[in-house]
Amino acid sequence: MVVLPRHARRRSGNPYGTPNSSYSQRSSANDDSYHGHPYGPPSRILSQQSILLLLAGMGLGYMVTVNIGNVSNVSLDAIVKNLEEQRAAAATPGSFSSPLDMMNNQREAAALLRGDGSNYVSNHRRASSDADVSEAEDASSISPEDENEPEEPEGMRRSVPAEEVSNAISGPDEDELDGKSAAKNSVHGGKNTKHTFKEQAEEEEDIQDLGGAEQRFMETQKLIASQSIPTATNPHVMKTPTIPDAKRKKILITGGAGFVGSHLTDKLMMEGHEVIVLDNFFTGQRKNVDHWMHHPRFSLVVHDVTEPIMLEVDEIYHLACPASPPHYQYNPVKTIKTSTMGTINMLGLAKRVGAKMLLTSTSEIYGDPQVHPQPESYWGNVNTIGPRACYDEGKRVAETMMYSYKNQNNVDVRVARIFNTFGPRMHPNDGRVVSNFIIQTLQNKALTIYGDGSQTRSFQYVSDLVDGLHALMNGGYDMPVNLGNPDEYTVKHFAEYIKEITKSDSEITFLPATKDDPTQRKPDISTAKRELDWEPKVTVKEGLQKTMAYFSRVLEEAGEIIPTGPEASKPKRKIVDE
Secondary structure (H helix, E strand, O other): OOOOOHHHHHHHOOOOOOOOOOOHHOOOOHHHOOOOOOOOOOOOOOOEEEEEEOOOOOOOOEEEEEOOOOOOOOOOHOOOOOOOOHHHHHHHOOOOHHHHHHHHHHHHHHHHOOOOOOOOOOOOOOOOOOOOOOOOHHHOOHHHHHOOOOOOOOOOOOOOOOHHHHHHHHHHHHHHHHHHHHHOOOOOOOOOOHHHHHHHHHHHHHHHHHHHHHHHHHHHHHHOOEEEEOOOOOOOOOOOOOOOOOOOOOEEEEEEEOOHHHHHHHHHHHOEEEEEEOOOOOOOHHHHHHHHHOOOOEEEOOOOOOOOOOOOEEEEEEEEOOOOOHOOOHHHHHHHHHHHHHHHHHHHHHHHHHHHEEEEHHHHHHHOOOOOOEOOOOOOOOOOOOOOHHHHHHHHHHHHHHHHHHHHHOOOOEEEEEEEEEOOOOOOOOOOOHHHHHHHHHHHOOEEEOOOOOEEOOOOHHHHHHHHHHHHHHHOOOOHHHHHHHOOEEEHHHHHHHHHOOOOOOEEEEOOOOOOOOOOOOOOOOOHHHHHOOOOOHHHHHHHHHHHHHHHHHHHOOOOOOOOOOOOOOOOOOOOOO
């Protein structure tokens, strides 16, 4: 049984919609059965009343609005019976009614309700706004199914779809206000039909062009996500493979824009990991990591490690701290805070997120050693109140903190004691032996030696150091490890060696020695060989040639460079050009 809407039942005087009582044979107004009815007695003839009929269960819930003129001769029982027959037919196994058939059936029901079937036309498109549309065009839109429908009582009007009901209520839509849009959307647009096809072709062409642009954009994004961008500092292209998420690590490098940190960034990026560089640019330089700035797996955070930071990472390489004597002596209190508070903050982060942490300590913790070469077991000979103490003692305390967190909080830690390192991206004004000698020889200036030149140093190339740090982080050994090159030189011999390689005519001059300058430095790397299977691969000569090529480009770009002396000095932001 089809139950009519409640408001329709109330207006008919039959509040329960009983089909046995014909709507055309309702009781008169004086009938006692309607006494006290809240809606009062109904009229025999419903003139110009608008009702909203929701034909539920017909598949689409199609809504129509009908205006009833005189329905006294039409029995609603016939309408309901017709609807029930259609519903039963739709429910018959093996039968199928398309949405169009359902819509036509509902329009037919509305026509029965109005009492007119002779002029019924199934026309569910919006009428064209063109005045020149002929009747033949309208007739051609009638489907064969509509032509075969039986004739019904006159006076029937075309059914109104819900869309037109909504338009009638809300007023004319934008299409009706805009003649061009109405003509374009019309099925039969007369002369505008050709114009519509032309516009459609142009739109399709634009879409194809857009698709090509999007494809080129995606190809560009894919390319920059697979390699570095060549820059003046790093002219070589480095490939970055895509690895599964389960193997990709999120790695934090403090001081990652510095000399060693930027090379470590390169290695980790080329392994496919996600790298976060944290630097305050005191000695670090943005140009050292510019070739990664576009990459989706690289992030640069300008931050000072003496302040806490909240990140989610898997590994932490803690390199942040000035390392050359002129720079770390410029602000000794800040140097101590970087080594102590910075290390505390990074250890707290590692503890919170369960990350593994590596500290880059220094050979300076051995002070002026009395044991040669220096093994990790040597406790050192350090002046705790000398000009180098802010760096030496700061690193010693940092090591103490690392193993305190390991023993008390089970933080997975690593400690690398780094000896003298050189290579491209060294700060040209850091005052170190290698950078000063190379800059002076390239400019044919005198090479300055502080002291008599008998003090010894051992120099390793930066790529060897990065390989050692990587091996230590990913190995199982968690005690301090020396990373350096046992190839030892006196400072005087090293100056002469650089002159020989560059074929420079520069003289060598001797200046007063600096306070607490170590007399000898050579690492014992037996632990690194045994535990990490690591030892230097790049010879000093090969490394010097690469470093000289780098500083030659820097000189061409900047002009003259004045080397920094042993006194405390802030890193120069601009190269002097005289």
